[in-house]
Amino acid sequence: MGRVFSCGYDDVMTASGSPKNDGLIARWRLNTILSTAPSAVIMTTLRATGWGVAAAIAIAVSVASWPVRADEASGCQNPPAQRALDTNWPINIGQLAQQLVAYRCTDYMKDVAAAVAQADDWVRQRAPQVDNAAVVLDIDETSLSNWEAIYHDHFAYFADGSCDLGAKIACGWRDWFLSARAIALSPTLDFFRMVKTLSDRNGGKVAVFFVTGRRDEPGMRAATEDNLRKQGYDGWERLYLRPTASPGFVSGYKTDIRKDIEQNYKIIANLGDQYSDLIGDPGNDHAEKCFKLPNPFYFLPPDLPAAGLKCLSR
Ligand SMILES: [Mg+2]
Numbered sequence: 001m002g003r004v005f006s007c008g009y010d011d012v013m014t015a016s017g018s019p020k021n022d023g024l025i026a027r028w029r030l031n032t033i034l035s036t037a038p039s040a041v042i043m044t045t046l047r048a049t050g051w052g053v054a055a056a057i058a059i060a061v062s063v064a065s066w067p068v069r070a071d072e073a074s075g076c077q078n079p080p081a082q083r084a085l086d087t088n089w090p091i092n093i094g095q096l097a098q099q100l101v102a103y104r105c106t107d108y109m110k111d112v113a114a115a116v117a118q119a120d121d122w123v124r125q126r127a128p129q130v131d132n133a134a135v136v137l138d139i140d141e142t143s144l145s146n147w148e149a150i151y152h153d154h155f156a157y158f159a160d161g162s163c164d165l166g167a168k169i170a171c172g173w174r175d176w177f178l179s180a181r182a183i184a185l186s187p188t189l190d191f192f193r194m195v196k197t198l199s200d201r202n203g204g205k206v207a208v209f210f211v212t213g214r215r216d217e218p219g220m221r222a223a224t225e226d227n228l229r230k231q232g233y234d235g236w237e238r239l240y241l242r243p244t245a246s247p248g249f250v251s252g253y254k255t256d257i258r259k260d261i262e263q264n265y266k267i268i269a270n271l272g273d274q275y276s277d278l279i280g281d282p283g284n285d286h287a288e289k290c291f292k293l294p295n296p297f298y299f300l301p302p303d304l305p306a307a308g309l310k311c312l313s314r
Contacts, residue, residue, distance in 0.1 A: 073104060073105065073147050073148070073151070074147065074148055074151045074152070075101040075104065075105060075151050076101075076104070076105035079101055079102050079104075079105035079106070080098040080099065080101055080102045081102065082099065082102045082103075082106065083099070083102075085099065097154065097155055100155065100296055100297060101151070103296065104147060104151075104297075108294060109185075109186075109187070111293075111294040112185055112187050112188070112293050112294060113187040115187075115271075115291050115292060115293045115294065116187040116188055116190075116191050116271070116291070116293070117187070118291055119135075119191060119269050119271055119289075119291040120191050120194060122268070122269060122289050122291075123135060123191075123194075123195055123198065123206070123268060123269050124194070124198065126268045126269075126288065126289075127195075127198045127199070127200050127206050127268060128198070128199065128200065128201060129201060130200055130201055130266045130268060131200060131201050131202045131204075131266065132200060132202070132204065132207075132264060132265045132266055133198075133200035133201075133204075133206045133207070133265065133266055133268050134206065134207040134208070134209060134237070134261055134265035134266060134267050134268065135195050135206060135207070135208050135209070135267070135268065135269045135270075135271070136208075136209050136210075136211055136258060136261065136267055136269070136270040136271070136287060137188065137192070137208060137209070137210050137211070137271050137272075138210075138211060138212060138213075138271060138272035138273060138274070138277040139210055139212040139214065139224065139228070140182070140212065140213075140214070140273070141185075141273040141274075141293065141295045141297070141298075142185065142188060142271055142272050142273045142277070142293055143184065143185060143188045143189070143192070143210065143228070143233065144182035144183065144184060144185065144227060144228070144231060145182060145183045145184070145185050146173075146176065146182050147183070147297075148165060148181070148182075148183070149163065149165075149171045149173060149176045150297050150298070152165050152170075152171045153170055153171050155297060155298070156170070157173060157298065158170045158171065158172045158173060159172065159173055159174060160172050160174060161175065162175050163175040163176040163179060174217075174220075177214060177220060177223060177224065177227075178219050178220065178223045179223070180223045180224070180226045180227035180230060181227070182227050182231070183231065184231035184232055184233070185293075188271070188293075189231065189232050189233060191271075192208060192233055193232075195208055196208065196235055206268075207237035207265055208235070208236045208237055209236065209237050209238050209239075209240065209257075209261055210228070210233075210236055210238075210239045210240065211240045211254050211257045211258070211277075212224065212239070212240065212241055212242065213242050213250040213253070213254070213276075213300070214241050214242065215241065215242050215243075215244050216241035216242060216243050216244060217244050220241060221239065221241055224239065224241065225239060240257045249276060249300075249301055249302055250274075250276050250300055251275075251276040251277075251279040251280075251302055254276065254277060255279070255280045255281060255286055258270070258280065258286035258287060259286055262286060266288070267286060267287040267288065268287070268288045268289065269287065269288065269289050269290070269291065270285070270286075270287035270289070270290040270291070270311065271290070271291045271293065272290070272291075272292065272293065273292070273293040273294070273295035274295065274299070274300045275292065275302065275303055275304045275309070276300045276301065276302060277290075278290040278292060278309055278311060278312070279302060279304075279305065279309065280309075280311075283310070284310075285309050285310055285311035287311050288311065289311050289312075290309060290311035290312055291312075292312065
């Protein structure tokens with residue numbers, strides 16, 4: 001039998017102002033599940049209901065080796081069957097989590113690939129038309145997958161503490177990040193490598209910037225760079241980490257970074273798994289086009305504005 005975990009993320013906790021508000025954080029996560037639009041049956045079912053959520057997840061899962069392919073990811077050797085959930089009642093959070101594992105092991109990578117393919121088409125077309133073209137990539141669940149930690153922690157989040165995936169205790173995400181063991185999302189890695197082959201209108205290489213909400217604390221930059229390089233990413237223009245003192249939603253920080261990039265570049269594409277990666281100022285997303293990757297596993301506010309985003313609709 002699994003354990004009962006509290007939930008939370010650094011950025012979520014900053015945004016909430018209530019680091020211990022597990023119910024709110026869980027609701028954010030499950031609102032993401034309800035609002036994200038991958039193709040799995042579970043997502044259609046979930047979107048048809050509205051309900052409150054419990055503040056904890058308890059599921060029995062086991063830990064396995066590092067994934068390279070989807071079927072090698074933890075939980076995917078013998079994944080739960082995909083099934084529709086009973087929407088006559090508030091969805092059982094244990095069954096919901098099982099369906100997220102099923103999704104991860106089936107349609108998730110296809111949905112990531114489909115989103116990245118749209119960016120691929122656009123960047124190939126647009127880069128030769130502009131001077132000083134740039135592409136912005138988020139890292140977690142966009143360029144690198146933290147699935148092993150997500151699965152081990154049963155979709156909960158623990159900022160602190162050690163991370164031993166072979167132990168039946170929670171994995172702390174700071175330690176997880178510092179271990180540099182996240183796995184490349186292969187569609188994004190292929191996209192990164194493709195972008196590096198492109199030239200813009202003035203014949204220069206298209207610059208790739210990583211903009212992450214990971215905090216710029218001791219060891220994090222080196223570990224993140226090490227993780228990216230070990231997974232095949234190399235030759236980026238600059239890696240931005242969020243200052244430890246940066247307050248508020250992560251979207252504000254990321255918008256400021258894109259403004260900084262725009263001092264010297266034209267951002268033709270911005271890719272992220274959260275809307276907070278893509279949201280800019282009202283009327284200016286600070287990217288010509290943006291591309292949302294699926295992530296039903298956790299949610300960082302803010303959500304998609306009611307008016308949508310211009311960068312998504314072009
Ligand atoms: Mg991310």
